[in-house]
Amino acid sequence: MVTAFIPDPDAATQEESTISGASGIAADDNGTIYAADVAPHMLRKYIKVN
């Protein structure tokens, strides 16, 4: 069951770009999430805040 959702940072332009935003994902034991974005050209780190 999906319990949380980080919106696609490229969602606003995805219809036009036809390629996905977040393409790679990893998580550590603390729940920190790392995302590799193809279209937005970004590497992102998300910290769980609660």
Add this chain to the structure above:
Amino acid sequence: MTGALSMAIVRAQRDPAAVHIENVKNNLYVITGGRGTGVQANTISGNTTVFVTDNGVVLVDTKLPGFGQAILDQVRSVTTKPVTMVINTHTHNDHTGGNPELPRTIEYIAHENTRTNMARMDLFKGNNAALLPKRTFKDKMSLLAGKDRIDLYYFGAGHTNGDAIIVFPALRVAALGDLFARKWAPLVDAGNGGSATAFPDTLANAVAGIKDVDTVITGHSTTPIGRSGTFTPFNPAAKWSDLQEYAGFTREFVSAARVALAAGKTVDEAVSGLKLPDKYRSYDMTNAKADVQRVYEESRRAQSNPNALPNPYRLVEGWPTLPVSMNEGKWGELIRVDLDPKGNIWVFHRCFNTVPAGAATCIGRDREPPILQFDPSGKLLASFGQGIFAFPHGFTVDHDENVWATDANGNETVLGMSTEGRGQQVFKFSPTGEVLMTVGTRGVAGNGPDSFDQPTGVAVAANGDVFVTDGHGKNDRVVKFSKDGRFVKAWGKHGAGPGEFDQPHDIALDSKGRLFIADRSNSRVQIFDHWRQARYLHWERDHGHGDSVHSRS
């Protein structure tokens, strides 16, 4: 000691439903009690907070209809100053009912959603529409100044979608309204935008976002004894630690309900099987079944609308630090990220290139290293892989910190340049970048034991077995190799049925040995049981492209 005991006896003997004012701190009071009539005869009003400022009295909430004058009388017992301002924590009439009975000169303030909700109430129709809050806020607002300053916060849906938290910074006191009515399974008013699943996040955000408060005025000063119409008193001036505990209770309650839902239990089974830590044993659970039902409904609805799900994550701005010496510090396309056993972060990217869009090539950019390692702070630790890849794609770091990467190139040229025979291979690197092994035939597409058609993903089991999704071409299969690169088996074919694939795009293993395969053009994740059997287990549809999967193994 005797005095404290006497006060306790007085409190215990007083009818908890009777209207009564008591001091909380200095110039701050709370008016408790106020039993309703008619259909609300079993309802006791919410607490009214009384803040005596230099220029007048500020009230937080005004009880059920009929208690306006009683509130004014209680205020008059502690000050001769007029009531000048009312803040309503939320829309319910046990917190707003007295508004129309107070002097018409009073200014009303509430969260913007509460104003919208109040406007739907019969209580604020006709002439009383003029009493709707004219000042509203969205996230935070401050009123007055100095020792009289009042901060209003909104942290999200819970009891309703407009629950304001009122903080009196000089006194270190916060009024929570019915976000913390009492210690109980919370009442959630979905009709006014309340949310059972958001409740824990909202309270957690409040606990984290409000500083320097030690006393919490709860929404109510009574706890109903079941549905008997009788009540026990509940201290309206709780501690900050009580709020922290309550936030934890809602978190564990919702989590337990979600586990029950995932296990296929009915609402009744979930409620009867609810096991929470012993520290919550005194909590009133009258609303437990309704709350579990609400969790079920919200969770099911959220599966078809991910945007409605909570996002308990915060983006770390400015992470990582890409050296200026690398493409002037600007990224191109990134395809994969993974962590090594030490917690460092490895990235596989397309040599800072951005073309062709979505399939950027490393051809012509042989000085750029496509494999980078960062520490958790974002500092670059290592880089390698120059001049090897045409189309970086699959990537993983194994248990021995070796780095595995696939080249999914299947073209002889890209952007008018020769791909120099690169592609169709899986590489194993040491942590320092030495090529230890290759699998697949360089530049040759095929479906044999040592060839791929654009390999997209790679996963390595704890025993060293290697799994490759194959891939972007026509093979639509998963291939298994031993740790020394010998072909073991392959399974799958083109299709949409169980065990069939349409562009298997990535692969991950969990600690149980289950394989998770992102089946891209089928928009699903397929799960296979133990890798020795490769037996199809399950699939989950509606995962968008199904581009990537990751599991902590």
